Amino acid sequence: MGTIEKLKILSNDSQYDLACACGTGKDDRRRRGLDGKWLYPVTLPNGGYSILLKTLLSNVCSNDCKYCPLRSETNVRRCTLQPDEVANIFMEYVRRKKVFGLFLSSGVIRDPDYTMDRINAAARILRYKHNYKGYIHLKVIPGASDAAIEDSISLASAVSLNIETPGKKHFDILSTKKDYINDIVRPLKLMSKLTAQGMKYSRVKCTTQFIVGASDETDSEIIQYMFKLYNHLKFQRVYFSAYQKGLGHPDIPGEKQILSNPNNIFMREHRLYQSDYLIRKYGFSYDDILFDPFGNLRLDKDPKDVWAERHPEFFPVKLNSADREELLRVPGIGIKTAEIILKTRRARKISSFEDLGIKGKRAEKVRKYVIFE
Template sequence: METIEKLKILSEDSQYDLACACGTNKYDHRRRGLDGRWLYPVSLPQGGYSVLLKTLLSNACTNDCKYCPLRSESNVRRCTLRPEEIANIFMGYYRRKKVFGLFLSSAVIGSPDFTMEKINSVARLLRERHEYRGYIHLKIIPGASDAAVEQAFSLATAVSLNIETPGNKHCSTLSPRKNYERDIIRPLKLMGKLTGEGMRFSKKKCTTQFIVGASDETDSEIIRYLFRIYDRLNFNRVYFSAYQKGLGNPDIPGEKRQLSMPDGHFLREHRLYQTDFLLRRYGFREEDFLLDKNGNLRLDKDPKQVWADSHPGFYPVRLNSSARRTLLRVPGIGPETVRRILRARREGRIRSIDALGVRGKRADTIRKYVIFE
């Protein structure tokens, strides 16, 4: 098979990793190039956006993850790119200024460490042979040895390993072959340790991702793990990928769940992203998320609004004197608006929402919860 034909197949198969697919503007969404490769958005340190070339090294998987369309039992067209092929393809795109960096993952070829050696070889070729010093994101394969993980850290700008499910019960439902503690939690803890304060790789970016809805997990289970990932492992981001009906084994819980809520899976993904943002940027804690009797977030209302409706005594907030943390509890006010408020307060008293440059429905919402004392 020709290299470009393999790239088209493997770029197509990389679409099942849906991180960044849920966004609020056109810059947050993945898009496909004319030659079939998937391009993912990335925020640049100096501001603005660029895109990453995203592909699998191989789709010839030996694993049995029941949610995955590339699982070993599936009838798909299999192929593998050699490390040299990926390195050459990427450098061609990079020299033509088509991409900013590389996002490389893979199915499990034989064993986790064999696969990691191929993944790391791509990065090593780029760094040493091509003298490329730009952005490389490498996926850690579940079950990879400590040595393979550390080598990936030494070569990459960012690394990630999908946590997939909140706990062993759900992992065993979706993949009887995987050992949750050994294959997923152990390397995640190692990643957290390697990027700890004062450690060699403290400046490396670490992320992970949940597959949402393939098992019968609740939002409360995901939120508990989400909080611990940030609190104990100091990861930069957690992503969520809504399971899509028809991609996996027909017997998994996610197939039956979507019969009862056909469009709810993407809205649920969106609510989890809102929850993640509230944890990272708004100072929310695990106990601040109010769930229904089944332990799930409400789909009809965002979690910040749910908290506000349940704490009427917290309001109205004094716009001219309240602390940043308090201001962030006001529906309609986010981190950027808080920065405007604090800046305006240094120059004098705020007398109206209009002075902050907020208009329309969001301004109407804020007025319900603040006073200009």
């Protein structure tokens, strides 16, 4: 196969990683480029968005991850790009100003360290042959050695490794070849250590991702682990990828689950992202995220609305005197609106929603929880 034909196959196979598929705004979602390649959004350091070229180095894989359609037992068209092919293709995109950066992952060729050597070689060519100074996100392969991981971090702007499930019990349902403690937890801890504040690679961002719904985990378990990733390992972001029924092994829970609505799994992913946002941006604690008797988030309601309904004693919030944290507990008031409220009332008393630009259904929602004292 020629380079372009291989890229089409490998870029298409990267679609199974559905991070950013269910963003709340048009700039948050992945999309296809005109040539069929998947382009992913990234937040720029100075604000705004640009896009990443996302591809696999190879769809050859020796692992047996039962949720993955590229696992070793499946019959798919396999191919591998050489490191210099990846670098040359990407630099052509850069010269044409089509992308902001590169997101490079891979199936496991031979073994984790051989694969990491190929991934790191592509990044090294970009950094030292093409003198590329921009954004490179590299996926760490489960089971990679400490040396391979540090080499990757030395070349990247960001690194990630999928945690996949909240704990070994759920993980073992999905793989017999990978060891959760050694292949997943150990590398995540090392990534955290090497990029900690004050360390040599503190500029490098670390992220991870859960595969939601392939195993039998609950939302409460995912969110417990998410808190550990943020508070103990200091990861910058946690992502969620909804398992797509029909792609995995028929024996896993995600295939056996009977869904009354096939879109429920994507709504579950969306509710997890909303909970993540409440935790990262709004100051919610684990106890503030409320679950049903089975340990899952409600699909029919935003988790912020659920909290407000369960805490009537907190309301009404006084718009002219409440602090930022109190304002952010009000359904319908987000970060931008809270800042507008704080800025406006420094100049004058707020007496109506028109003062804040809150209109229509959002105004009706906010009105239930606030007063103009």
